[in-house]
Amino acid sequence: MQIGFTRRAAVKGAAAVGAAVAVGGLLPGTAVAAPAKETAEGTAEPGLLAKKLPTSANGWTIEKEANHVSTVWTRPVPGTGLTVDVRIGDAEEILVHVIRRFHYEVEELPSGDLLGWQAIGGLRAGAPESNLASGTAVRIRPGASAKGGLFPYQELVLRDILAECEGVVRWGGDDDAVDESLFYLVPGPEDRRVRQLADRLRGWGARPGEGPRRPAGRPAPGGLPPAPARRTAPRAAAGGADGLAGARLPGLARRTVPLGLMDGRRLHLRRRP
Incomplete structure (x- = not known):
């Protein structure tokens, strides 16, 4: 069997390849990843991938500065x-x-x-x-x-x-x-x-007034100590400046008198009959 491959055809083919290479050098190129590098374990690592950013002990990315191109x-x-x-x-x-x-x-x-x-x-x-x-x-x-x-x-x-x-x-x-x-x-x-x-x-x-509802003595997640019992303000002496110290509130076993709002949680002074 004969293959119809003349010297003239070979020269034309080589010229076409050379022209394509020359044109390719003039056109904008596309970045191509470098060959992967083999690690000791045999896994491949892409050569041009960005390096992993350094992190602090808890795994969050370290920032070089504050208030400028930063989180x-x-x-x-x-x-x-x-x-x-x-x-x-x-x-x-x-x-x-x-x-x-x-x-x-x-x-x-x-x-x-x-x-x-x-x-x-x-x-x-x-x-x-x-x-x-x-x-x-x-x-x-x-x-x-x-x-x-x-x-x-x-x-x-x-x-x-x-x-x-x-x-x-x-x-x-x-x-x-x-x-x-x-x-x-x-x-x-x-x-x-x-x-x-x-x-x-x-x-x-x-939503002011809301806050933690974990009962005192119940352990918190993470091995932390249980929440301490919420302390109420001590009973004021009779005749205090607010006019309520020592006063009885008829008809109820207990009442609370709002004292104010701090950090979204209402503080109360517990009054006994």
């Missing part, structure tokens, strides 16, 4: 006059809630006693404090990081704040390397507990 911005802590550099979104909702309760129920904070985002260069990578670099941690009273910086009644209230966060927020005072000033998110960005807690807190803010 970290300076945010207000409502009702306190304070601001903090924090990761916007769910992390902000949760950490601002913790700061706010601490300010009102543990100790009033001056502006210098609250710090948020810090550059990773000044932190220990892989340690809980690295979470500051991702905007998912704050320092409250940064100068009081040593153990024993809180009075017992203050720690009792702090435990209630942590229990309210249901294991999403951890206090550095419970770490092996104690840092009582540090508060940070434990779950990573894909953990649904973060969104669930943030949504719950948003709901409390939208």
Whole structure:
């Protein structure tokens, strides 16, 4: 069998291929991935894929700066006059809630006693404090990081704040390397507990008077201690300035007199007949 392949046909074919290559060099190109590299385990890794962004200890992406091409911005802590550099979104909702309760129920904070985002260069990578670099941690009273910086009644209230966060927020005072000033998110960005807690807190803010309904003594998720019993204000002496101290309220075994509203929850003074 003869194949009709002449020298003239071969020359024409080569010329056509050369022209196509030349034209291709003049046209806009499309990026092509480099060949995959084999790892020691035999799995392939795409050569031109973006490198994985560095993360803090809890798995959130580290930010190089705040307030510029970043997920970290300076945010207000409502009702306190304070601001903090924090990761916007769910992390902000949760950490601002913790700061706010601490300010009102543990100790009033001056502006210098609250710090948020810090550059990773000044932190220990892989340690809980690295979470500051991702905007998912704050320092409250940064100068009081040593153990024993809180009075017992203050720690009792702090435990209630942590229990309210249901294991999403951890206090550095419970770490092996104690840092009582540090508060940070434990779950990573894909953990649904973060969104669930943030949504719950948003709901409390939208509907004043609502709040946690966990009975005292019931353990919270995450191995945290049970919520302490809610304390009521002590009975005032008769003849108090409000005109109600010691007064009997006929017809009912118990009554409560509203005292005010703080952080979305109504406080009451319990009166006995």
